[in-house]
């Protein structure tokens with residue numbers, strides 16, 4: 001049975017947030033998406049996010065935070081190499097304070113529309129070196145944003161302790177595996193020419209490698225064939 005109330009999903013169009021969107025749609029009466037345009041090198045992910053929302057008839061609000069480029073350095077938004085590690089030992093694709101901004105703004109939006117829940121696909125298991133994806137950070141920002149606005153919004157993180165393989169498994173459980181594979185976009189290089197078993201991508205960047213590895217682990221664990 002569906003839980004009452006509204007939920008806001010922080011939705012990028014990637015595998016994780018797409019799985020979270022279907023997870024939320026299966027649980028909440030009303031679901032809306034909030035998508036951040038932070039001047040990603042490729043607009044493919046944003047285009048896929050819009051397609052998925054249109055397809056599922058979900059209201060999507062796109063927030064332009066491209067000003068982020070003027071204050072932070074990240075290979076995701078500049079010409080740096082996404083495979084490198086930065087001076088602090090973090091992946092070059094790390095965008096400082098990104099999740100903090102996302103959650104703060106989505107929390108404000110949730111207050112505006114009266115949503116009780118915020119859903120985000122952050123995950124600390126296949127820890128890719130992003131400190132703002134850890135449960136400890138989510139607990140603290142939930143507390144801070146609620147304190148700062150006298151709200152009681154709950155941040156739910158269905159993927160927090162799942163491996164990529166288990167995220168594929170969750171997609172299967174939530175009956176959205178095929179959509180996650182064909183519609184969601186993760187590739188850092190914005191490639192969508194070739195459809196592999198695990199989805200579209202360049203088959204080379206860290207995001208594609210993680211997705212591919214997770215898919216085959218999932219497939220092996222299920223011992224099923226997926227066309």
Ligand SMILES: [Zn+2]
Pocket residue numbers: 186187188189190191201202203204205206207208209
């Ligand atoms: Zn790729």
